[in-house]
Amino acid sequence: MSTTTRETTIEADETLPIIRITREFDAPPERVFAAHVDPDDVVRWLGPHGYTMTLQRWDAETGGGYRYTHVSPDGGEYRFFGSFHEVRPAERIVQTFTFEGFGDSVALETMTLTALDGGRTRITGTSLFDSVAARDAMLASGMETGVVEGYERLDALLLDA
Amino acid sequence: MSTTTRETTIEADETLPIIRITREFDAPPERVFAAHVDPDDVVRWLGPHGYTMTLQRWDAETGGGYRYTHVSPDGGEYRFFGSFHEVRPAERIVQTFTFEGFGDSVALETMTLTALDGGRTRITGTSLFDSVAARDAMLASGMETGVVEGYERLDALLLDA
Numbered sequence A, B: 001m002s003t004t005t006r007e008t009t010i011e012a013d014e015t016l017p018i019i020r021i022t023r024e025f026d027a028p029p030e031r032v033f034a035a036h037v038d039p040d041d042v043v044r045w046l047g048p049h050g051y052t053m054t055l056q057r058w059d060a061e062t063g064g065g066y067r068y069t070h071v072s073p074d075g076g077e078y079r080f081f082g083s084f085h086e087v088r089p090a091e092r093i094v095q096t097f098t099f100e101g102f103g104d105s106v107a108l109e110t111m112t113l114t115a116l117d118g119g120r121t122r123i124t125g126t127s128l129f130d131s132v133a134a135r136d137a138m139l140a141s142g143m144e145t146g147v148v149e150g151y152e153r154l155d156a157l158l159l160d161a
Helices: A029-037 A039-045 A132-140 A143-160 B029-037 B039-045 B132-140 B143-160
Strands: A009-012 A018-025 A052-058 A065-071 A077-088 A092-099 A107-116 A120-128 B009-012 B018-025 B052-058 B065-071 B077-088 B092-099 B107-116 B120-128
Touching (some): A029 A092, A077 B092, A092 B077, A092 B092, A132 A143, B009 B132, B018 B143, B029 B107, B029 B120, B029 B143, B039 B143, B132 B143
Antiparallel strands (some): A052 A065, A065 A077, A107 A120, B052 B065, B065 B077
16 A cells, blocks of 8 residues: 555646546546435535534536535535536536535636556546636635545545445 | 617627627516516527427526427427526526537526516626537537527517416
């Protein structure tokens, strides 16, 4: 396990309103994919440490939708909703994403799973915004902490399974 | 009716991979909105003159999805699918869009309806692509003809109703 890379890379594109995220996991694509679509798994890892997540809706399939709430340790509520454009098992998830605190801003998110040697997986995520200002507002909102800590929780879930 | 403007404006953004479309209609927002979500209306106007449209799925509501086929006069078939991020009656529709002939390219489309004097409506559409190349490929695909002719058919539908 000495070669394991668990660093989350989060990059803003130089010219387009895009955020790119790369992360590797110690589980095969089928398992990492399942953790992104199975509602019992999702509530165990998505979001920062110490938050609880409740699903108002979760239909993780092509043409489906979702709506969920994160509750912080001090009781603050954060609501998100979106639709699933395409859910292609173990390969690709394309979905929309709105953080209700950001008004009408919508991001289009694409996640691709790539099998690595040793039963590992690299996920590559792209979040596309309709303006550079909206992208930068998302970066400034604390989303990096949420992503990094969420993937640490996902590591633990994958070890546990 | 002498002041009616029925010109469709289609513009490519200078720096972002966006297409913007503006069009006015001789009907109020409620009616123009209905023509975009009612499946019986949609199949009567969406797409170029002479095409027939069949719906494999049509759930035009927040978190819903769609899949349809256009058949050209010479029998060519063109398939499209996507999801509805948000459907806000008479105000706004946000959806994803894939033309299956374009591989995995996905656009995020936002349409806003604005009430004008005289019971008329202006719609403003934005299609956001993940690269300038994908946006330019869509412009080169003949989409402009489809949009312009579709709105001509929508004019006729609105007069007919």
